[in-house]
Amino acid sequence: MGRSPCCEKEAGLKKGPWTPEEDQKLLAFIEQHGHGCWRSLPAKAGLRRCGKSCRLRWTNYLRPDIKRGKFTLQEEQTIIQLHALLGNRWSAIATHLPKRTDNEIKNYWNTHLKKRLAKMGIDPVTHKPRADASSAAAAAGARYGRAAAAHLSHTAQWESARLEAEARLAREAKLRALASPPPPSCGLESPTSTLSFSDGALFAAAAAPPVVLVTTDGDAFGEQQHRFGGDALLGCAGVDDGVEQRFVVGAATSTDETSAAEHHHQEQEDEDRGYWSSILDMVNSSMSSSSSSLTSDAVTDPAMYLPPAVAEF
């Protein structure tokens, strides 16, 4: 069936970058009347724009509760972790990054994080080592790959849990929609997303996904070792965008070390599970208390997004 573009009917509508005057008009109107129906807003506000364009400008730029500027390490970590869980569901990811818009997160992923993972030989889509990785990335990826391979069964379990959780999420969303309308927006929601934090039931059901953390600022955070997922350990002393990345992967290669390595590996796997549980708990608790007095400041506490090992820094 589809739907025709909202601007199709009216010719002469302006496109392209917004001028300060237009911003002012839109801001003034919304502050005074609220946005109400976006389609009729431009005419009421004296703007020669389509409603969609106004909505986009407001949600991605003009809203007062938007944080702009460089992403913090914690925010990057959250994006990478959530992308491993949710894929390109930017609005859902934005739900967990207070004051960031899905558009901003999407841009940041496409321009920074995706490339960084690719440089490391990690497929940014699957968050797993790429087969065609080359040079240093290949070496790192290969080591990562060995560890990953050693945990394939766990990965399969994770994938299964994830799919199951997705299905449960869909069912629950349906039930919620039938039961009651969503509560008014609270401080924890993304500026752009309407996804409720209670959708995080997904996370409750999830186990540890295979995910890689890439640091951006070695100077600021020094050498770090992060544990992720059930299927690999990956540490990284990042200098800057792929200049030099050192990996510490929890898989021994020599025969002599095998036994000790297996033992160590088991311990690490337990730690990984514990680590992911803590992330999932964190996400869950922020969701379950979204209707309480918890403020967005509480959620933006960087420590909340750090793996235990990093939080100690």
Next chain:
DNA sequence: AAGGAGATCAACCGCCGTATT
């Protein structure tokens, strides 16, 4: 200083799900 290449990001496009008629 010039210009070419790559990076960035605001904004657009087209589709989807849901509500309404």
Next chain:
DNA sequence: AAATACGGCGGTTGATCTCCT
């Protein structure tokens, strides 16, 4: 039940900026 309206989402584009040669 079908058609239409609307808000929202994710992918993509293109103007602008920055860096490099």
